[in-house]
Structure formats: structure tokens, C-alpha cells
Amino acid sequence: YYNTTTDKLYLSNGTAWLPLDTNAPPVPTGGTVTIPAQSGLSTFSYNLGLNFTDELPDAELAYTLESGTLPAGAVLPTSGNTALTGTATNTGATYNFVIRATDAKAAFSTQAYTQTIIVVGGTGGTVTTYGSYKAHTFTSSGTFTMLGAGAIDVLMVAGGGGGGGSTAGGGGAGGVINATSISAPAGNISIVIGAGGLGDHNAQTGNAINTSGGNTTFSLGSLTSIGGGYGARGFTTSAGTRNASAGGSGGGGGQYSGNNYNPTLPGAGTSGQGHAGGSATNTNNYGGAGGGGAGGAGGNFTGAGGVGGVGLSNNYRTGSGEFRGGGGGGSTHGSNTTSNIPGGNGGGGAGGPINATAGAVNTGGGGGGKGQHQSASTQQGAGGSGIVIIRYAV
Secondary structure, eight states: OEETTTTEEEEEOSSSEEEOOOOOOOEEOOSEEEOOOEETTSBOOOBGGGGEEOSSOGGGOEEEEEEEOOOTTOBOOOTTOOBOBSBOOSOOEEEEEEEEEEOTTSOEEEEEEEEEEEOOOEEOSEEEEETTEEEEEESSSEEEEESSOEEEEEEEEOOOOOOOBSSOOOOOOOOEEEEEEEEEOSEEEEEEOOOOOOOOOBTTTTBSOOOOOOOEEETGGGEEEOOOOOOOOSSOSOGGGOSOOOSSSOOOOEEOOGGGOOOBOOOOOOTTTOOOOOOBOOTTSOEEOOOOOSSSOOOOBSSSOOOOOOOEEEOTTTSSOEEEOOOOOOOOOSSOOOOOBOOOTTTOOOBBSSOOOOOOTTTTOOOOOBSOOSOTTSOOOOOOOOEEEEEEEO
């Protein structure tokens, strides 16, 4: 008999009236469903059950590929599930495919889909992967190629300035730029890494005058981090070249009692990239102030050499904090040959009575200031070269 209340036909088994189950197939959404585009290397998370309505629970539907090609890396749901799984390959393409949904009583229907996978990231430099990021590190000039448009973070460090000679200041650190969420189109981006400045080794004769660090550039957005300023020279043949130079961070000033050249002036830093070098404030001693760092000004000379300004910590390369952009330590004066005035954390070279150490390579650290000028054979405080690190989420 037909029950108008339940809208079902019933049959008798001699004991009870049982509904006759006609089992209609699942009802698809129809047309072509566009699954939102997603980035390569990301996880699929689309729920196919949204597109089929059935008398039975969605989880009882079985999904098979009717025609076309699934997005590379996608896996159809297993029994009891409804979502695409797997990890998309990093290959840009649009995929068109048809899925069949079959219920537990073999009734089925089909639904057409389309989805685009967007290429993420690029090539170039030394590549590291950590957490949810991939990083490309450039320790020398080169080209970074974006495989597809996306957002990137960029750390840029310029070359550090060279330390001065003869009771002189430490070199300033190379300027540091931390640019986040840059919208980068597909294509090539040119990178130039700034070299470290020269250390001053014989100020008495005017030979090998120290220099500022080189700029680091990134062609996208015309970003430029400024090279660190050179440290003040306590003794030189030209009074006009004795003051420290401005830069990403400025070189440290110095103190020398001869020829009425007291004191020599520090260099200024660049706003948003670094800080000024320290000043010489003690007229009774010879020595130099620390070069400015990306994270703080250089220490003043007050009877002992000023320490280099601290750099900045950044986790772009490995996910762990790494300091870069430390200023060079200022000089002391005397017979002790130990380089014992520390540079700033972040690659700053140490200053000392006779010898000085260079800024660390690829940190943009400033070179240490050297205490005495009589010999070209003493160790020089050259600036450290710069670096560029690009990272993006994967």
C-alpha cells in the first residue's frame, strides 16, 4: 500500500509492512565547480561531500575519478572520508576532472571540477628549508628567479666599513633592511652584494686609507642598503680625511694628541638601517670609539676603546636568530698586541693597540680600529661583506 504521510510504498512480509526503498542516486551540484586555487607545496583540503546530496550520510559515499586528471599530488578520499588530501606539487597548471560519487546501494552521480595550482617560490642562491619556510641565501651577487607571483620577505645587509689606523675608530656596520610581505611578480630579480671596506694600515704615510663598505641592492622595489662608514683616522697626512664617515651605520670617532687634530668626529647612520658611531670624549688618552651597529650606536672612547654597536638578530636563514650588522670595536694605544676591544654582536671586528680584526664575512660587520700606525704589516680591520636572504612560506 502507499502511505501518503511518509510518501512511501510499503510491502508486507506477512508479519509487518516494510517501506520499499527506491534509493535515489546522490544529487550533484551540477555544472563545473571551481575549487579555489592553491599554492604548490600546500595541503589539499577541499570537501567533496559539499557537492553531493544523498539520502545516506556523505561519509558513506565512495569517490572515484570518472575522467580527466586530478591536481598533481591530490588523493581521493578513502572510505568514510570526504576531503581531498595530499600535497600539491610545485607545478603551475589548471586541472579539469570529473568525480563519481557512489552510495552504499550502488547508486551514483558525477560532478565536474576545475582547480589551478600556483607555483610558489623561486631559484637561486643557497636554499634551506625550515618549519613552513624556504630561504634563499646570497653571499655573492647573483639572480633570484621567482617561478610565480607571490609574497616574499627580504633581509639585506651591506658591506661593513673599514676600521681606522692609529688611535682610530671602528668601522660602521653595513645598513640592514628587513622588508616583509613584498609582492613579487614572476621573473628575475638582480642582487648585488656589497663588499667590505678596506682597513687602514699605514696612516703615517697615507697609504691604504680605509674605505666605506659597498652598498647591497635588490632590483625589485629598488631597495638599497647603505655600506657602513669607515672609522676615524687618528694620524694621516690630510686633516680633511681624518673624521669618520657616515653610512648605513657610521664609523667611530677617534682621539689623537698630535698636530692639534683632537678629536676626530664620528659618522652618522642611515635612518631605518643603522646607528651613528661613538664619540671620543677623553682628551688625555689616545684611542678610538666603536663603529655604529644596526641595533645600536657605537660605544664612546672614554679612556679605553669603545665597543662596537650591536647588530640585529634575524631568523630568515634557518629559523634561529642570527646576528648581523655589528659595529667594529675602537682602538687603544700601547705596546700590547692583543686585539681586545670587542666589536658588536653581529660580526663586528675587534679593535686593539696594534692589531685589529676584520668584520666577519657576510655579516656586514665593521672592521676594528687599529691603535698604531707605524707598520703596514700589522693586522687590518677590514669590513665584512654583506648578504641577502629571501624567504617565503611553503
